[in-house]
Amino acid sequence: MAKRRKEGTEEEEQFDFQIPKFDEEAFIKRERRNIKTLFIAFLFGLLISVICFGFWALMGDNFLRWELVLLVGVVNAIWIKYLFLKLNIDLTDFGRKGWLTAFASYFFTWLLVLIVLVNPPFYDGEAPHAEVVALPGMQEPGGTILIAAYIVDNVGINKAGINFTITDPNGTTLTPEFTFENNIFRYTYENPSNLLGTSNYTFIISDVSNRKTIITGSFTYATDVLEIISSRFTGIMSGDAITIKADDRISKYNFRVYYKIDNGSDINVDQKETGDREKYETSAEFKGWIANSTVTVQVYAEARHYFLNITEKFSNTVSDKKE
Numbered sequence: 001m002a003k004r005r006k007e008g009t010e011e012e013e014q015f016d017f018q019i020p021k022f023d024e025e026a027f028i029k030r031e032r033r034n035i036k037t038l039f040i041a042f043l044f045g046l047l048i049s050v051i052c053f054g055f056w057a058l059m060g061d062n063f064l065r066w067e068l069v070l071l072v073g074v075v076n077a078i079w080i081k082y083l084f085l086k087l088n089i090d091l092t093d094f095g096r097k098g099w100l101t102a103f104a105s106y107f108f109t110w111l112l113v114l115i116v117l118v119n120p121p122f123y124d125g126e127a128p129h130a131e132v133v134a135l136p137g138m139q140e141p142g143g144t145i146l147i148a149a150y151i152v153d154n155v156g157i158n159k160a161g162i163n164f165t166i167t168d169p170n171g172t173t174l175t176p177e178f179t180f181e182n183n184i185f186r187y188t189y190e191n192p193s194n195l196l197g198t199s200n201y202t203f204i205i206s207d208v209s210n211r212k213t214i215i216t217g218s219f220t221y222a223t224d225v226l227e228i229i230s231s232r233f234t235g236i237m238s239g240d241a242i243t244i245k246a247d248d249r250i251s252k253y254n255f256r257v258y259y260k261i262d263n264g265s266d267i268n269v270d271q272k273e274t275g276d277r278e279k280y281e282t283s284a285e286f287k288g289w290i291a292n293s294t295v296t297v298q299v300y301a302e303a304r305h306y307f308l309n310i311t312e313k314f315s316n317t318v319s320d321k322k323e
Contacts, residue, residue, distance in 0.1 A: 049109070084102075128153040136317075137218075141194040157207045195221060224247070255302055269282045
């Protein structure tokens with residue numbers, strides 16, 4: 001009998017369990033409150049991001065402006081609670097999860113909108129970037145100078161935004177015509193008067209927001225840029241050293257020195273000593289040298305340059321002729 005009473009008691013306990021009554025009205029009220037707080041936090045983040053953008057723009061190139069703007073954004077988060085209270089929002093059971101959601105909504109809205117505002121097309125904070133090279137940096141009379149530049153800007157730039165001038169050794173300033181396509185500037189200086197000395201060039205590059213970049217440089221014409229300095233030019237025998245001097249101002253980067261015999265194929269010349277960019281040495285052992293004959297030797301130095309992420313090679317040569 002005792003066993004039966006025990007089983008009956010367990011069955012009675014199971015039947016006593018009741019599902020709590022769902023309070024639909026309280027649930028709807030709570031969810032409306034949560035949506036309202038989320039929307040207010042979003043709008044407040046939007047407002048503070050606009051204010052911070054103005055603050056950021058006014059500080060210009062201040063090296064601490066990002067840190068100060070971040071401080072403003074974080075400190076202003078304390079106003080969220082004040083706004084909720086001012087708008088008579090019931091925060092009785094808001095809880096830690098509710099506050100975390102509200103502050104996260106504010107912060108990420110503020111951050112994302114601010115990032116959009118401080119970048120084009122809303123704001124241009126960067127001047128154009130330009131990389132300029134003169135090839136070669138030093139040239140013989142009769143040769144040309146190729147001035148090339150890679151110019152980019154985060155908003156945009158066109159040919160009208162480039163002011164390019166050259167001042168020759170006599171002090172005369174020229175404003176030559178140039179080409180600018182696909183961010184590449186090109187101009188070839190021909191030096192028709194064969195002026196010797198240093199010429200200076202200036203780039204003033206303006207983007208559509210009138211931010212400017214100024215770049216200056218120079219190139220030189222001289223008579224001894226590239227020459228054969230061997231002890232003799234007649235009676236050369238196989239194995240005789242032929243030394244070539246190349247001024248290292250031809251290019252600040254490495255350049256290729258070579259020669260042609262009677263306008264034949266290129267014959268490259270190695271540096272006489274590793275690291276010495278001014279002395280090169282070869283011998284009369286290559287195909288093209290003919291015993292007991294007079295040949296014309298044309299010596300060249302090729303200055304070349306590649307811009308970052310541009311596969312096109314930009315190059316120009318210096319030449320010197322000996323017979």
